[in-house]
Amino acid sequence: MSSTAIETGAGYGEYLTGKDGNLYRRVRAVGSTLNPGETVIYDTTDADGLDVKSNAGADQVAVAGVVAATISSGEYGLLQVAGSHSAVEVNGNSTNIAPGDQLSTGSVATKADKVKTSAAGAILGIALDTSTTANDTIKALIKMA
Secondary structure: OOOOOEOOOOOOOOEEEOOOOOEEEEEEEOOOOEOOOOEEEEOOOOOOOOEEEEOOOOOOOOEEEEEOOOEOOOOEEEEEEEEEEEEEEEOHHHHOEOOOOEEEEOOOOOOEEEOOOOOOOOOOEEEOOOEOOOOEEEEEEEEOO
16 A cells, blocks of 8 residues: 555544555554564553554564554554555564464564464464565565454
């Protein structure tokens, strides 16, 4: 889905369905610029719980979704929370991802990886491709919403 930064406060936290049928959420990036395909988590120190940031380790229980388009720190943008995503960044080198594997945040910041411990709120979605290399992208079914 093609998207651009959203004006401050406009629809913050709202869900919307893209023309591609995928579900997105308007969020604000904190800490650093977030790029398309990156897996992010909710900033649990934020008062309203809607800010997102790069993941801090494997199987984070506050996983939020996959960045749809570049969001600069402090700016608003779209996060994909459901549907098919063609280029989720993964670190397949650590666990060899196969179709059907559950995905969560990985030990490498911004990368998804095969779930190591299944915990409520930690599942990002399901891999639809194979990956055995670091810094790869795969197609995945995002299932956050």
